Amino acid sequence: MPSLTTLPPELLLELLAHLLPSPYSLLQCALVCRALHPCARAVFFRDIQLVETTSSADKTHELAELLDSSHDLGSYIRTLRFKFDWLSPPGPPFVVASQDLHITYTHELQYYDDPTRYPDVVGALPFSQLSELRELVLGEGIMLSEPADQVVTILKMLPRLERLGLRRVRAGHPRKAGTSSDPIDFTEPARALVLKDLELDHVFYFPVCEVAHRLLQQFRGCLALEALVVRCRSWDGLFNHHTAWIPFLTAVTGSLRRLYISTGELDHGDRPPDGAGGAYGNSALHTNLLDVLRGCKCLRTLRLEYLLPSYLEPQASVPLHRSDFLRSLCVLFEDRPAFADYLEELSLHMVDWYEIMVSVDRTLGDRLARVLLDSSRYPRFKSLEVQVRIEDDMFSDDEVPALEKEDDLAIEARWREAFSGFAKATAGFVFRLEIERDLSLY
Helix, strand or coil, X not given: CCCHHHCCHHHHHHHHHCCCCCHHHHHHHHCCCCCHHHHHHHHHCCEEEEEEECCCCCHHHHHHHHHHHCCCHHHHCCEEEEEEECCCCCCCCEEEECCCCEEEECHHHHHHHCHHHCCCHHHHCCHHHCCCCCEEEECCCCEECCHHHHXXXXXXXXXXXXXXXXXXXXXXXXXXXXXXXXXXXXXXXCCCCCCCEEEEEECCCCCHHHHHHHHHHHHCCCCCCCEEEEEECCXXXXXXXXXXXXXXXXXXXXXXXXXEEEECCCCCCCCCCCCCCCCCCCCCHHHHHHHHHCCCCCCCEEEEEECCXXXXXXXXXXXXXXXXXXXXXXXXXXXXXXXXXXXXXXXXXXXXXXXXXXXXXXXHHHHHHHHHCCCCCCCCCCEEEEEEEEECCCCCCCCCCCCCCCXXXXXXXXXXXXXXXXXXXXXXXXXXXXXXXXXXXX
């Protein structure tokens, strides 16, 4: 009977992977014999997650020193995740209190106001030793001193990287993200890229336009993304968000299978940033996005997050009280875009206000149901998810005249009635409608 050490390495790695929930047992296996030692090390270092805190030792530098001391360890790492945990260092907070105001200032805010105090993991790691890395995720609180340059550098130094995630990463030198003024240099040869999955959930002041511009400049013609997640957390950043990613989407229409993207529409009183050339005027931002989506040939999953502004001027409220977004979706699907034969899942995440609402009615819902549930037009479509967050009044009646007055139950009933056509779909179709009430006062 063959012993454990005579098994093929691939099978031995699979067996040892079952010990991952118990790192101590895995380390004990590494000490059994020479045959098990390299396999146990390979499994132990395969997936690494580092959590930096405001009061912990610098774990990123410790990992860098470990990799420098044993150069073969880097070849074992396949997944590397970083995040920053908000823990206050010792010391009392600074508190200001009055009858109507209570402000607590803690050490976390020092980090929030000064991004250079966030951990700079990219500058600390020897990426040249991580040639086998397949997935890199930088979580909330991680800082990139020069985001565009460093993202390009990461992709150049990690030739086998298939997934890159930037989740609320901060820029080391905050500046309002505008459109890159430098034209794309098409004389420089494009570099090979195996990246399949890109996630960028950006915060305000992150230079998203510059990042997208540099990616197109360095890797044009080599982009074959299958999954793209690009979220904008604030309505105020939607213009730059669309300016960055609409050209990028155009470059990956032939390969993209999964898309999660934020969108919205310009407020009537809003003006595009300087240098926009009036390309958008007062039109909806989502219109430009949907025009690009028409050409996506392989899209299987589409997830759209529709944002509303956090504030409005009184004269700007009326144009938002309309159903342009849902009507535009109806037009898109009725025109049977390039991905009609492949679309399987659609998710819509929307916000509904008590006074200023994105209107929805049974006519639009039935119109959407008729086209998407028609198997001759969308043969693979099998799932619709609608998430609606109902927010409380954000303004007094003196600030913004009420356009409609409904309680939250009436609004919920209106949404359920609008999409009731999907609830009656044939067996096997998955329909989920989730309604969340946010009753917080502003």
